Structure formats: structure tokens, C-alpha cells
Amino acid sequence: xxxxxxxxxxxxxxxxxxxxxxxxxxxxxxxxxxxxxxxxxxxxxxxxxxxxxxxxxxxxxxxxxxxxxxxxxxxxxxxxxxxxxxxxxxxxxxxxxxxxxxxxxxxxxxxxxxxxxxxxxxxxxxxxxxxx
Numbered sequence: 001x002x003x004x005x006x007x008x009x010x011x012x013x014x015x016x017x018x019x020x021x022x023x024x025x026x027x028x029x030x031x032x033x034x035x036x037x038x039x040x041x042x043x044x045x046x047x048x049x050x051x052x053x054x055x056x057x058x059x060x061x062x063x064x065x066x067x068x069x070x071x072x073x074x075x076x077x078x079x080x081x082x083x084x085x086x087x088x089x090x091x092x093x094x095x096x097x098x099x100x101x102x103x104x105x106x107x108x109x110x111x112x113x114x115x116x117x118x119x120x121x122x123x124x125x126x127x128x129x130x131x132x
Contacts, residue, residue: 002047003044003047004040006036006040007034007036007040007044010034010035010036011034013034014033014034016033019048019051019052022044022045022048023045023048023049023052027041027042027045030044030045070089070090070091071089071090071091072084072085072086072087072088072089072090073087073088073089073090073111073114073115073119074086074087074114075087075088075107075111075114076110076114088111090115096108105128108126109126111124112124112125112126
């Protein structure tokens with residue numbers, strides 16, 4: 001993380017082993033506890049904060065980043081995949097509805113098989129909520 005040897009030793013002596021323990025203390029507490037100058041404690045707090053805090057991002061950047069992380073399971077039906085913008089979204093719940101005999105159960109079971117077999121996802125769950 002780029003800490004000086006003096007800072008590292010002072011943290012070890014004070015039994016501060018994680019960022020949470022350090023960041024819960026103010027400058028005066030650190031000066032007293034670590035035996036370091038106030039400017040050094042300020043630099044230490046700044047260095048740790050820089051390394052543990054994420055970069056600020058706009059809402060638009062967050063949405064775009066999330067969309068890029070979403071994976072899709074292709075259904076094998078080209079026009080349907082195009083409508084779904086790539087297939088069924090992975091890591092979520094997809095509800096399939098339609099009239100009796102339309103092939104919903106077969107589609108869902110085949111999608112589970114494709115997810116686990118062809119695309120090597122860790123798991124797939126099929127839940128039938130129809131009561132008979």
C-alpha cells in the first residue's frame with residue numbers, strides 16, 4: 001500500500017491490523033496511539049482512504065458498468081435472442097408465461113441444460129409454480 005516502515009511498525013505495535021481499526025480513529029487518537037507526528041498520521045489516513053475507497057462515479061457510469069457485467073444465456077432462437085438483447089439474463093429470475101401446450105416447460109428445462117452443459121454456469125434452477 002506504500003506505507004513507510006515506521007508507520008507499519010507503529011501500526012503493528014498498536015495492534016491495528018485492518019483499515020477499519022485505523023479509520024475509526026481521529027488524528028489526535030492516532031498521534032497518541034502510534035507516537036507519530038500529526039502530519040504523518042494525516043498522510044497515513046489519506047493513503048489508507050485512497051486505497052480502500054472506490055473512485056467516485058456518476059449514476060450513468062454505474063448503470064453502464066452493470067450492463068457490461070450482465071451475461072446472457074442464448075436460447076438458440078436467433079430472433080428471440082435478438083429481442084432479449086442476447087438471451088436470458090444470467091444471475092436473475094426469468095418468468096416464462098404462455099398458454100397450455102406452448103412449450104414453456106420444455107423451453108425452461110432446455111435452458112437449464114444449456115446453462116449448465118454448454119455454457120458451464122455453476123447452477124440453474126427451474127421452479128414450476130402451476131398448481132394442479
